Amino acid sequence: MVENQIQISDIRDYFAPTSYPILISGPCSAESEEQMLATARGLVCIPQVRIFRAGIWKPRTRPGGFEGAGEKGLQWLKKVKTETGLLTCTEVVRPSHIELALKYDVDLLWIGARSTVNPFLVQELAEALKGTNIPVFVKNPVNPDLKLWIGALERFSKAGISKLGAIHRGFYFFERTNYRNAPMWEIPIELKRQIPDLPIIVDPSHICGNRENLAEISQKALDLDMHGLMIETHYNPDNALTDSKQQISPESLKQLMAQLSIRKRKGDKASQCALEQYRSEIDKIDIELLDILARRMDIVREIAAYKKDHNITILQIKRWQNIINDRLTNGMNRDLDKDFLLKLLQLVHKESIQVQNRIMNTSADQ
Numbered sequence: 148m149v150e151n152q153i154q155i156s157d158i159r160d161y162f163a164p165t166s167y168p169i170l171i172s173g174p175c176s177a178e179s180e181e182q183m184l185a186t187a188r189g190l191v192c193i194p195q196v197r198i199f200r201a202g203i204w205k206p207r208t209r210p211g212g213f214e215g216a217g218e219k220g221l222q223w224l225k226k227v228k229t230e231t232g233l234l235t236c237t238e239v240v241r242p243s244h245i246e247l248a249l250k251y252d253v254d255l256l257w258i259g260a261r262s263t264v265n266p267f268l269v270q271e272l273a274e275a276l277k278g279t280n281i282p283v284f285v286k287n288p289v290n291p292d293l294k295l296w297i298g299a300l301e302r303f304s305k306a307g308i309s310k311l312g313a314i315h316r317g318f319y320f321f322e323r324t325n326y327r328n329a330p331m332w333e334i335p336i337e338l339k340r341q342i343p344d345l346p347i348i349v350d351p352s353h354i355c356g357n358r359e360n361l362a363e364i365s366q367k368a369l370d371l372d373m374h375g376l377m378i379e380t381h382y383n384p385d386n387a388l389t390d391s392k393q394q395i396s397p398e399s400l401k402q403l404m405a406q407l408s409i410r411k412r413k414g415d416k417a418s419q420c421a422l423e424q425y426r427s428e429i430d431k432i433d434i435e436l437l438d439i440l441a442r443r444m445d446i447v448r449e450i451a452a453y454k455k456d457h458n459i460t461i462l463q464i465k466r467w468q469n470i471i472n473d474r475l476t477n478g479m480n481r482d483l484d485k486d487f488l489l490k491l492l493q494l495v496h497k498e499s500i501q502v503q504n505r506i507m508n509t510s511a512d513q
Contacts, residue, residue: 153297153300153301153304153311153342153345154304154309155304155309155311155342155344155345156309156310156311168195168368168369168373168374168375168376168409169195169197169198169346169348169374169375169376170193170195170196170197170198170375170376170377170378170404171196171197171198171199171200171236171348171375171376171377171378172190172193172196172198172199172200172377172378172379172380172397172400173186173187173190173199173200173201173379173380174186174200174201174202174379174380174381174387174394175201175202175205175352175379175381175387175389175390175393175394176201176202176205176213176215176216176387176388176389176390177201177202177203177215177216177220177223177224178213178216178387178388179216179223180222180223180226182381182382182383183201183220183223183224183226183227184223184226184227184230185382186380186381186382186397187199187227187230187231187233188230188231189380189382189396189397189398190231190233190380190397190400191231191232191233192397192401193397193400193401193404195404196233196400197233197234198233198234198235198236198254198255199224199227199228199231199233199234199235199236200235200236200237200377200379201220201223201224201227201235201237202215202237202238202389203215203216203217203218203220203221203224203237203238203244203248204217204238204239204240204241204244205389206240212388212389213388213389218247221237221247221248221250221251221253222251224237224251224253225251225252228252228254234254234255235252235253235254235255236253236254236255236256236257236284237253237256237257238256238257238258238259239256239257239258239272240259240262240268241271241272242271242272242274242275245272245275245276246275249279249281253281254281254282255281255282255283255284256276256281256282256283256284257283257284257285257286257314258272258283258284258285258286258299259286260286260287260288260289260316260353261289262286263285263286263287263288263289263295263296263299264288264289264290264292264295266295266298266299266302269298269299269302269303270302272303273302273303273305273306273308274306276303276306276307276308277306277307278307279308280310281308281310282310282311282312283303283308283310283311283312284311284312284313284314284348285299285300285303285311285312285313285314286313286314286315286316286350287313287314287315287316287317287318287334287335288318289318289319290318290319291318291320291329291331291334293334293337293338296313296334296338297338297341297342300313300342300345311345312345312346312347312348312374313335313338313345313346313347313348314347314348314349314350314377315330315334315335315347315348315349315350315354315368315373316328316349316350316353316354316377317329317330317331317350317353317354318331318334325360326354326355326356326360326364327353327354327355327356327357327393328353328354328356329354330354330364330367332367332371335347335349335371335373336371339372339373346374346375347373347374348373348374348375348376348377349364349365349368349373349375349376349377350376350377350378351364351365351368351376351377351378352377352378352379352390352393352394353393355393356390356392356393357392357393358384358392358393358394358395358399361378361393361395361403362403362406362407365378365403365407366407366408369407369408369409369410370410372410372412378395378400378403379393379394379395380394380395380396380397380399380400381394381395381396382396382397383396384396440495443495443499444498444499444502447499447502447503448502448503448506450503451502451503451506451507452506454503454507455506455507461500461503461504461507462500467496470492470496471489471492474488474492475488475489475492
């Protein structure tokens with residue numbers, strides 16, 4: 148897309164032969180040769196798995212825990228590739244990691260969420276990859292910042308990396324939820340809109356932080372037409388050295404994949420005609436909504452002029468509270484979601500306040 152100046156090569160053939168969705172799987176951390184090979188032997192029997200993942204360098208939030216096997220883990224990764232034929236991938240955090248990963252013939256690299264948040268580090272990694280043709284997937288930053296995510300992708304694109312993809316692993320959110328990282332699906336959806344050719348892989352393991360919600364998030368990812376999944380697996384997950392609660396066994400992964408519904412990306416001609424009729428109705432309603440919003444803002448401007456003439460404050464908190472209570476009640480009676488309504492009302496109110504503020508602070512001679 149010209150707006151973002153990112154050139155994307157079609158890398159779907161790179162993952163062939165495989166069926167949709169692309170499935171990247173393997174342990175959170177490379178712990179031993181036995182663990183790597185045992186896990187890979189279980190995964191190679193699952194048709195959708197084409198890429199074996201493993202964390203080689205695992206700096207923890209606090210020092211003292213297991214921080215990865217380092218270079219010997221890359222040797223185990225290469226043995227996995229030789230024995231099973233699976234492609235391999237790992238996270239890189241330093242230019243020296245890239246050098247070692249290329250030395251051991253790793254097929255795909257990903258950039259972690261804590262790296263994506265740092266443009267200086269991303270630039271170093273992009274420069275270290277100049278002249279290579281290896282695919283690079285960029286995880287979203289820890290914080291919900293789409294521009295930062297796109298900026299990281301742009302840096303790799305400008306370094307000549309065209310085999311680019313993104314990994315959605317959820318965002319840190321201060322409110323406690325059922326997830327380790329809030330999905331905030333609107334952000335990867337907007338990324339998909341802005342860069343339509345960009346493959347987006349969803350990482351349910353890091354979104355969930357547990358095994359229980361993996362199926363739900365995986366299905367949601369497929370329903371939203373994401374390109375694939377990255378799910379952490381371990382031949383003995385309860386005894387994994389890192390993130391044991393979110394890892395599952397290869398057998399459990401096979402069962403999970405069998406449960407998922409793979410939706411059609413496009414229906415037949417009859418389905419397309421029916422959908423077009425629905426979409427036409429939505430288009431008409433959207434125009435009506437825009438007309439209503441425009442009329443509402445016209446009245447807001449009149450209110451602002453009146454308040455200015457009579458020296459009345461912009462914010463009338465009792466009125467705002469009454470609007471919230473009344474509109475939520477009315478909307479919920481129409482089977483509209485409360486959280487959606489509240490967000491919508493807050494957006495409209497914010498714009499109303501800004502419109503009034505501009506009018507109230509405009510001098511008469513302007």
